[in-house]
Amino acid sequence: MTQAAAAPPADAALIAAWQEGDEQAAAELVRRHAKALARYLVGAGASESDVDDLVQEAFVRAFRSLGRFRGQCRFRTWLFTIGGNVLKDAGRRAARHRIVPLDEQMRAGADGDPHEVAVAGEAEARLRGGLGRLTRMQREVFLLRAQQGLEYGEIAVALDTTEGAARVHYHHAVRRLKEMLE
């Protein structure tokens, strides 16, 4: 968290450089945040085969709308909200919700004891299934909090809600996920 807290000035400098035409600054922002964005998108329901395209699209939209980014939250958090919109648009186009098959999840984490990998893969698959049944707000609050470790205040700013509402969404998300996973 300390490292992430130190990130905004560097991101801000890269953003400024990109806005002045420095393409390498944009490339550095992609290198810095692409993996975190990919994890967030997979958690939010993206299939593994679509992640690359969705990450690209989110960055393209973000760079094109940087004029609207006022530093109200970290660039990465703002990027996640754009990623959420990209995923929603992609879902509309596909008109279906895809879940990565269990065997793919298991192949993905193929290091370590096969039994542990299988158990972990199953749990993750169930969590993904549960996340897919939450409301979008609950899912995004949960991921930003539990997966990305953000504070409620920043989540509230990113999702255009209040800190109290973000806490309530998180609480409901956890309760529902526990019910679904038990």
Add this chain to the structure above:
Amino acid sequence: MNMAPREDELQDGRLRELAARLGAAPAERLDVERTARAVLERLRTEPEQRRWRWVQPTWLRIAAALVVLLGAGLVARQALRNGGSSDHYVVEELTDLSAEELGQVLGSLDRTLDVSGDAAAEDIDALDTEQLGDVLRSFEG
């Protein structure tokens, strides 16, 4: 950052652990250099295309609305010109007529179609109500 775990954080530790792992493997496999190059390439080449994609559905909607309006206008105009489906109403009215009234109608048709003649009038007088109705319907085509 407040490092003291809150009650909710203690309760959902397992969920947080799972969530933290979620998507880790696909993210690790993501080629960030390739992604960066692709993003820059799209930023260089796609701005105009994006605007077109945004505008295009708007024009399509406008065009579709115009087609619907024109179609509705044509249908309405056609209906007004025809004065409604007169054939339908004529048949309904004919069924209410008596034999004598049907004979008068046929007589007037003879005059209109210039098919006058005593033989025709005699034949018509010999028809019953049902036959007269059939003759009239045959005139309607």
